Amino acid sequence: MPRTRPALDYALLGLLARGPASGYDLRKIFQTTALGRYSDSPGSIYPALARLERQGLIDGRTEQSGHRRRVFHLTMRGRHAMTEWIEQPIAVDDLLRDAAIVDLRLAFMSDAAPGQLEGFLGQYARAAAEYVKRLEAGRDEFENAISRSAALAFELGITLARARASWVRTTASAEQAA
Amino acid sequence: MPRTRPALDYALLGLLARGPASGYDLRKIFQTTALGRYSDSPGSIYPALARLERQGLIDGRTEQSGHRRRVFHLTMRGRHAMTEWIEQPIAVDDLLRDAAIVDLRLAFMSDAAPGQLEGFLGQYARAAAEYVKRLEAGRDEFENAISRSAALAFELGITLARARASWVRTTASAEQAA
């Protein structure tokens, strides 16, 4: 299996899809917004931008007015890579491993084809419901074998999975109606 | 700042706190339970066990009946490292970066001192409530600057944060009463 692209790459591509930006701009976004889970350190951003440029997904031009800045924009290939990533089917395992990545895909659907958002939410709803079932099955299995605090943590996990499933289902319906 | 220990290390230590186990046993737990977010690959587990042993946090003895197995158990130092990790104050940034790690700490509080669980939940409740506030402030700030799907993703994030805060608050109260 080919190595999957790191989530940071998609976060960068998704931000650049909104318009050109420099490495410094992108770092500040990671520092100051809800995207804080991604590293804002120069040691991760600049190498990431360099490899995306090497792969032809972004293109940087150096500005010389004021500070020396390299402003990057998405190439056609970059846009294509984003679309491909977003359009992947949503598997239950995606939620098990890291649901935040699925949410990142949702966040960056902005310029998707019409009807795409509804499809995404529909898939998401199915996967999220299935995930809840899996967790509940796991609880029934291990209930008596684990400590009190582990049971609490498990309960919290189920509560969150239910909240996710419920929100996605409701939103999917609303989007369908609109 | 000293490099923080990888979450996998704590997952392994926490599992070993319940009783001795081999690398293979631990891998199967990661494969089959809700701990699936941690890698079950031999290339991560065995090196991790090796480094924990090097650091004196676990101790392995080789069994020779049947298959050749190395069964590990927690040392005193390992137990101490776990306690220290669990007792850290809960910061809002911990939730921003990766709330699952806070939940892992909750899961492994089993053998904490009496009263500790209440303290943990109380801190957690404060941090979770503060986190919701931060997200809501972020929404008010960016509401008009982001795409429709990004706004939806943000809404989902807030919904989940609220569900977390609510569950933790309720559970903290219940635990206080008990």
Next chain:
DNA sequence: GTTTACATGTAATCCGTTACATGATTGA
């Protein structure tokens, strides 16, 4: 004139992933 913010990078180190390698035991 000196601190603060802007701005981009590199080097050392550590960890995770993937793939490879090895061998014993059990069960069909």
Next chain:
DNA sequence: TCAATCATGTAACGGATTACATGTAAAC
């Protein structure tokens, strides 16, 4: 006997973190 499972490791590679390094521009 042949496949599946048990069981432990190593090697190559890539990416993240931390720290270091460098320099410009604005603000006070």
